[in-house]
Amino acid sequence: MAILVCGGAGYIGSHTVARLIEKGKDVIVFDNLQKGHKEAVPEGVALYVGDLRDPEALDKVFGENDIEAIIDFAADSLVGESVGEPLKYYHNNVYGTMCLLEKMKAYDVKFIVFSSTAATYGEPERIPIVETDRTMPTNPYGETKLSVEKMLKWSDQAYGMKYTALRYFNAAGAHADGHIGEDHAPESHLIPIILQVALGQREKISIFGSDYPTKDGTCVRDYIHVTDLADAHILALERLQKGGDSAVFNLGNGTGFSVKEVIEVTRTVTGHPIPVEEAPRRAGDPATLIASSDKAMKELNWKPAYNGLEQIIASAWKWHESHPNGYAK
Ligand SMILES: NC(=O)c1ccc[n+]([C@@H]2O[C@H](COP(=O)([O-])OP(=O)(O)OC[C@H]3O[C@@H](n4cnc5c(N)ncnc54)[C@H](O)[C@@H]3O)[C@@H](O)[C@H]2O)c1
Numbered sequence: 001m002a003i004l005v006c007g008g009a010g011y012i013g014s015h016t017v018a019r020l021i022e023k024g025k026d027v028i029v030f031d032n033l034q035k036g037h038k039e040a041v042p043e044g045v046a047l048y049v050g051d052l053r054d055p056e057a058l059d060k061v062f063g064e065n066d067i068e069a070i071i072d073f074a075a076d077s078l079v080g081e082s083v084g085e086p087l088k089y090y091h092n093n094v095y096g097t098m099c100l101l102e103k104m105k106a107y108d109v110k111f112i113v114f115s116s117t118a119a120t121y122g123e124p125e126r127i128p129i130v131e132t133d134r135t136m137p138t139n140p141y142g143e144t145k146l147s148v149e150k151m152l153k154w155s156d157q158a159y160g161m162k163y164t165a166l167r168y169f170n171a172a173g174a175h176a177d178g179h180i181g182e183d184h185a186p187e188s189h190l191i192p193i194i195l196q197v198a199l200g201q202r203e204k205i206s207i208f209g210s211d212y213p214t215k216d217g218t219c220v221r222d223y224i225h226v227t228d229l230a231d232a233h234i235l236a237l238e239r240l241q242k243g244g245d246s247a248v249f250n251l252g253n254g255t256g257f258s259v260k261e262v263i264e265v266t267r268t269v270t271g272h273p274i275p276v277e278e279a280p281r282r283a284g285d286p287a288t289l290i291a292s293s294d295k296a297m298k299e300l301n302w303k304p305a306y307n308g309l310e311q312i313i314a315s316a317w318k319w320h321e322s323h324p325n326g327y328a329k
Pocket residue numbers: 006007008009010011012013030031032033034035036037050051052053072073074075076077092096115116117118167168169170171172184
């Protein structure tokens with residue numbers, strides 16, 4: 001019996017595959033390699049290159065393997081891009097996941113752990129955010145993830161498909177040994193972009209908005225280490241397989257850092273001055289997102305190992321320094 005990891009060649013997916021393998025699990029990866037890297041999939045793990053929206057590609061992987069559960073990372077996930085191209089997000093994130101659920105139903109696979117996001121909340125009612133708070137996304141990306149959460153709820157009710165939706169806050173960092181890490185092209189995430197400045201690949205970092213109602217006017221986010229996220233997926237799956245109910249969990253560290261604070265910590269970690277420029281706000285960005293992860297700690301018995309931003313950025317720096325061009329040779 002194998003666990004099928006969709007989007008397993010991507011950033012968070014590849015770290016989860018690494019943890020599953022470390023725990024002796026049988027893993028198969030399905031990824032269209034649109035953003036993922038085959039080099040991020042460990043040797044010995046079967047990689048099916050295919051798209052969730054291609055029924056034949058899914059039939060091949062479901063038909064050739066005995067799949068016990070799905071962990072699904074496959075999606076488009078850029079907040080800014082989604083505002084300009086909402087239909088691309090509905091097509092991949094909503095229709096793509098629907099195709100996956102249809103195959104789960106056809107092949108009688110009962111468990112799925114799904115990558116959701118803090119972007120489902122929109123502008124939060126209060127900080128820290130708890131799972132029962134209002135969900136009113138401010139961008140199409142968050143809206144599509146919320147639509148999938150609802151599709152999962154109805155699929156559970158109708159077909160008994162048990163799901164866990166994990167609403168992660170900002171994933172960051174890299175595997176402790178530095179062999180896998182974040183490599184998006186083009187890169188849009190804050191920490192890797194600042195590290196590209198430290199590597200001399202960019203002149204400066206643009207701060208998107210300095211007039212938010214936050215401590216220093218820049219957006220505040222809750223950064224969570226990618227390996228801690230990976231571990232939460234494994235705990236979530238084990239809980240479902242032991243008979244746990246479908247559920248939604250936030251995953252964050254519970255501490256918010258402004259864009260300026262992240263830049264300052266990166267200066268300390270890298271010793272680089274990191275020049276900045278103030279730029280306009282980016283569409284769709286809420287001012288502050290900080291998680292309460294009490295529910296995951298209590299019900300999944302999850303405890304993040306990386307609870308300091310310096311530690312998280314240092315692990316990302318180790319990857320970027322040793323792989324300045326990512327997975328490219
Ligand atoms: N990075 C974050 O901070 C963050 C925060 C919250 C939620 N998430 C969610 O976590 C998941 C993983 O994020 P990531 O940063 O690792 O992204 P990523 O782009 O690195 O990984 C996604 C992977 O899915 C693959 N993929 C995309 N669409 C596909 C399709 N239709 N068929 C097959 N494969 C497909 C891509 O090639 C890629 O390898 C996403 O669903 C994202 O929305 C990410």
